[in-house]
Amino acid sequence: MPDLQDWHKRIELEAKATERTLANLRGGTETEERPSGAPTIVAEHAARVAAVKAATTTPAEHRESAAVANRRARGPRKEETREELLSRLLDPTLTLEETARMLEVCPTTVRRYTNRGILPHERSQGNQRRFKLSSVLAFMESQARVGPKVGEE
Numbered sequence: 001m002p003d004l005q006d007w008h009k010r011i012e013l014e015a016k017a018t019e020r021t022l023a024n025l026r027g028g029t030e031t032e033e034r035p036s037g038a039p040t041i042v043a044e045h046a047a048r049v050a051a052v053k054a055a056t057t058t059p060a061e062h063r064e065s066a067a068v069a070n071r072r073a074r075g076p077r078k079e080e081t082r083e084e085l086l087s088r089l090l091d092p093t094l095t096l097e098e099t100a101r102m103l104e105v106c107p108t109t110v111r112r113y114t115n116r117g118i119l120p121h122e123r124s125q126g127n128q129r130r131f132k133l134s135s136v137l138a139f140m141e142s143q144a145r146v147g148p149k150v151g152e153e
Contacts, residue, residue, distance in 0.1 A: 094131045102136055113139075
């Protein structure tokens with residue numbers, strides 16, 4: 001069974017043959033003789049070639065059309081004001097693991113801090129904990145003022 005590239009090559013050859021036939025048609029002939037000897041009407045042949053060409057897409061074209069459809073499904077992008085952009089860039093959102101690395105504790109400890117209300121956080125759409133850099137830095141300063149952690153003396 002021929003693969004997709006062979007089909008595309010065949011379609012291109014048939015399209016070129018159709019174009020040549022149409023050029024001959026303008027010269028006065030209405031049918032084209034195929035190598036097998038069976039006459040075909042050029043218009044039907046051209047319509048079949050166009051239909052096959054329209055029905056087949058390359059994998060790259062398919063991926064591109066899927067990406068465009070996904071973007072449309074998500075809806076229009078939210079316009080961000082200048083202030084929102086600056087606050088997002090100057091005070092980024094951190095994941096649980098990034099916060100744990102900054103605090104030099106394990107992620108479970110960070111979860112305990114959030115459950116107790118010691119460390120402020122927000123929830124993402126996927127219900128994951130997200131932390132603002134400013135709140136993590138404030139938490140670190142407050143912990144430094146309190147004194148060393150238990151077991152570090």
